Amino acid sequence: MTSRVVLIGHPVAHSFSGGMQQAAFDALGVDARYELWDRRPLDLADAIAELRGDDFLGANITIPHKEHVVPLVDKLTEEAQAIGAVNVIARDGKKLIGHNTDVAGFKAALDKIVGRQKMPRYAVVLGAGGAARAVTYALITGGFQRVVVFNRHLHRAEGMVRHFGRSAAHMDLRAMPWHESVLEAELAKTKLLVNATSIGLVPGETPIPAELLPPDLFVMDLIYNPAQSQLLKNAAAARDTILNGEHMLLQQGARSFELWTGKVAPLDVMQAELDRAREQGLRPMPIDMGSASGQPVDPGAGPTAPRG
Ligand code: NDP
Numbered sequence: 001m002t003s004r005v006v007l008i009g010h011p012v013a014h015s016f017s018g019g020m021q022q023a024a025f026d027a028l029g030v031d032a033r034y035e036l037w038d039r040r041p042l043d044l045a046d047a048i049a050e051l052r053g054d055d056f057l058g059a060n061i062t063i064p065h066k067e068h069v070v071p072l073v074d075k076l077t078e079e080a081q082a083i084g085a086v087n088v089i090a091r092d093g094k095k096l097i098g099h100n101t102d103v104a105g106f107k108a109a110l111d112k113i114v115g116r117q118k119m120p121r122y123a124v125v126l127g128a129g130g131a132a133r134a135v136t137y138a139l140i141t142g143g144f145q146r147v148v149v150f151n152r153h154l155h156r157a158e159g160m161v162r163h164f165g166r167s168a169a170h171m172d173l174r175a176m177p178w179h180e181s182v183l184e185a186e187l188a189k190t191k192l193l194v195n196a197t198s199i200g201l202v203p204g205e206t207p208i209p210a211e212l213l214p215p216d217l218f219v220m221d222l223i224y225n226p227a228q229s230q231l232l233k234n235a236a237a238a239r240d241t242i243l244n245g246e247h248m249l250l251q252q253g254a255r256s257f258e259l260w261t262g263k264v265a266p267l268d269v270m271q272a273e274l275d276r277a278r279e280q281g282l283r284p285m286p287i288d289m290g291s292a293s294g295q296p297v298d299p300g301a302g303p304t305a306p307r308g
Contacts, residue, residue, distance in 0.1 A: 003032040004055050005260055008047050008069075009062035012036040016224065016277050017060055017253060018285045023273040024257050027266045032057060036287045041068060043290050048072040051089060051096060057260040058090040063198060066130025073098035083137045084163055085130035087252065090259040099259055102134035105252030106222075107142065110192075113218050113243040120191030120218065121145040124183075126207050127196035128156040128175075131222050133163075135196050136173070140164060146172040148186050152197070154178070184212050193235075195221040200229040210234035217241070224249050246274055 007017050013036070021034040039047045044065055051059055061069050066085040070076065073086065074095040080086050086098035114120070123139050125132055128151035139147050147168075151157035157175035164173060176182050187193065187208075199207040200223045208231060213219070219235035224245035232242045254265035277283070 001031075001055055003030075003057045004035060005032055005057050005059060006035045006037045006047075006051070007060045007062060008037045008039050008044070008065060010038055010040050010064060012038050012062065013287055014282065015062065016249060016274060016282065017062075019277050019283050020250070020253050020270045020273045021060075021257060023269050024253075024266050025261075027269040028261070028263055030261050030263070032261075034285075036285055038287055038289045039065075040290075041065065044068055045072055047290070048089075048096070052094070056091070058088065058096075058256075060256055061087050061089065061130075063131075064129070067133070070098060072096075079103060079137075082167060083133045085133045087130065087134070088256045088259055099256075100134055101252040101255035101259070102131060102248070103138045103141075104255055105248040105250075106135050106138045108251040109220060109243060109245070109248040110138070110142070112247050113220060113241060119143070122190045123147050123192040123194060124186050124190045125149045125194050125196055126199075127151055128153070128160045129196070129198075132196035133160060135194050135222070136160065136164060137167070140168045140171065140173065144171060147174075148190075149173070149175045150178045150183060150186075151175070152178060180209070180212060183208065187212060187214055187217070190217070192218045193220070195219075195223070195229075195231055198223075200225070200231055203227065204230055206230040206234060208234075210237065213238040213240060215239040219243075221245060222248060246278075250274060 007015055018034050018036055025032045066087055069086050076098045080098045080100040083100050087102050088099040089096050121144055123144055125135055149157045154177050161173055161175045195207055197207055199205055213235055215238050217240040219240045220243050221229045221231050222245040223229050235242050250270055254267055257265040
């Protein structure tokens with residue numbers, strides 16, 4: 001029986017995960033098929049219930065479900081519990097276990113951008129969704145001393161700061177209102193800026209006006225647009241060091257693969273598929289829209305950039 005792994009999100013049309021994971025399954029002779037499931041928030045519980053079938057190895061969870069899926073699994077790893085967000089579901093017998101591999105993926109990407117230089121201790125994070133939670137947790141546990149979170153809806157950033165209250169007791173973690181003057185003042189003090197919002201999925205959009213970016217920052221955008229995001233283009237022009245979300249995607253994906261299959265992920269195969277997708281575009285994959293939504297969508301329609 002061919003096993004199944006699914007990506008559950010809304011939308012999922014432009015995810016690179018499908019091609020990357022399928023290439024890894026095929027390379028190691030794992031008889032499994034990676035499927036894209038576009039599910040609205042109301043249909044999430046049904047989608048998770050479906051994963052209990054014997055043919056499923058597990059799932060990836062993406063925008064906007066990473067937090068809402070937490071109460072729907074049987075058990076969380078300590079890390080997923082601490083973060084309050086799940087991006088991978090794997091099975092332990094009949095049980096569905098919620099994991100978070102975004103943290104390890106982000107840490108690998110942070111090491112890559114900082115390289116041999118000294119790791120900064122002060123960061124500005126944009127966003128307060130599932131990805132921002134993983135980023136903030138990685139910074140808290142990675143020895144950062146001050147992390148300031150900006151989010152469109154301030155109350156969500158404040159909720160995240162409260163959530164991390166105990167694990168961040170040793171450092172300064174705070175939410176601030178998204179006003180240009182406040183952002184500018186914080187950016188002048190920081191060495192690391194991370195965009196963990198979805199702003200930039202639409203080409204040309206950027207969370208921060210170019211003139212606010214000081215030189216000599218490390219700027220990471222979790223978005224992995226085939227063309228560089230506008231934020232990263234502006235940051236490069238300001239003489240900042242930049243990194244998009246591709247390395248994080250690869251690293252979190254490798255850990256997901258290992259949780260589903262118990263095999264060491266073929267990183268070179270996965271990277272080659274990402275290179276191919278970046279250069280030639282996505283391989284068309286059928287998208288299951290769920291019973292409520294009717295027809296599968298055209299993979300060429302919808303938003304113009306890929307998801308994690
Ligand atoms: P969520 O839906 O959980 O959160 C989205 C975030 O973006 C929220 O902070 C939201 O703010 C903000 N946002 C969305 N639209 C706007 C807007 N128009 N103006 C201002 N703020 C906005 O998504 P995730 O956290 O799961 O994902 C966020 C991004 O990170 C996505 O682009 C995703 O593709 C990427 N990602 C990449 C990964 C990788 O491996 N490279 C891994 C995980 C994610 P508010 O709370 O105010 O609505």
